Amino acid sequence: MIKKFIRKILGVKEKPVRDPSEPIVLAQAEHGIDPKLVSSNAIRVTSSLQEAGFKAFVVGGAVRDLLLGVKPKDFDIATDATPEQVKRLFRRAFIIGRRFQIxxxxxxxDLLEVTTFRGAGEVNAPKDEHGRVLRDNSFGPQHEDAMRRDFTINAMYYDPATQVVLDYHGGIADIRDKTLRIIGVPEARYREDPVRLLRVVRFAAKLNF
Incomplete structure (x- = not known):
């Protein structure tokens, strides 16, 4: 019953298996993002982190919107710097949360949310009796962070300095095909976080997918 419902709302067909640790790398001429749509403060954050020796990318819904030619309302940043390392780089920076710090x-x-790459350790994290993940800080490499995101269209990373997009799960192709595709096994991902079902409906309406 759950599987039938998910297939109905997602309309997903299987994609060829590819190595999820190796992203598709697209230059500006291939993805077409207009750098003028990127906020100066997002560039400021990614540049400061990169100058300090860390990886840093605009991530998630902001990249999706940029690829659609829309100026994002919010810019989220993902990095391999820990929350404490991020905080030390900026005068007005505040660590929020206990179980998962941002x-x-x-x-x-202007508020920008900076998160450390999440690791796949959450796959084995404690769950409640309904299969929902009881989250905790679990940091890891970038490809594992991409695996932990909800939909392929929200699992891309944009570097304003090089204007390169890293696409681990075929998100650009799904944007062009107007397809909402969850990363991983749908039933398991929805049990981990039932709010994802509401996000499917919201994204489908917002993006006309």
């Missing part, structure tokens, strides 16, 4: 970096009224 950093809010403030520039005036």
């Amino acid at each position: 950093v809010h970096v403030m520039f005036g009224q």
Whole structure:
């Protein structure tokens, strides 16, 4: 019953298996993102992290919107720096949360959310009786962070400095095909976080997918 419902709302067909640790790398001429749509503060955060020796990318819904030619309302940053390392780099930076820490970096009224790459350790994390994940900090490499995201269209990384997009799960192709595809086994991912079902409906309406 669950499987039938998921297939109905997602309309997903199987994709060829590829190595999820090796992203598709697309230059600006291939992905077409207009760099003028990227906020100066997002560039400021990624540049500061990169100058300190860390990886840093615009990630998630902001990359999706940029690929659709829409200026994002919010910019989230993903990095291999820990929350404490991020906090030390910015004057107005605040670590939020206990079980899963993120950093809010403030520039005036502009807030940017900075997260450390999440690891696949969450796959084996404690769950409640319904299969929902009881989250905790679990950091890891970038390809594992991509695996932990919800949909392929939200699992891409954009580097404003090089204007390169890293696409681990075929998100650009799914945007072009107007396909919402969850990463991993749908039934398991929905049990981990039932809110994802609501996100499917919201994204389908918002993006006209």
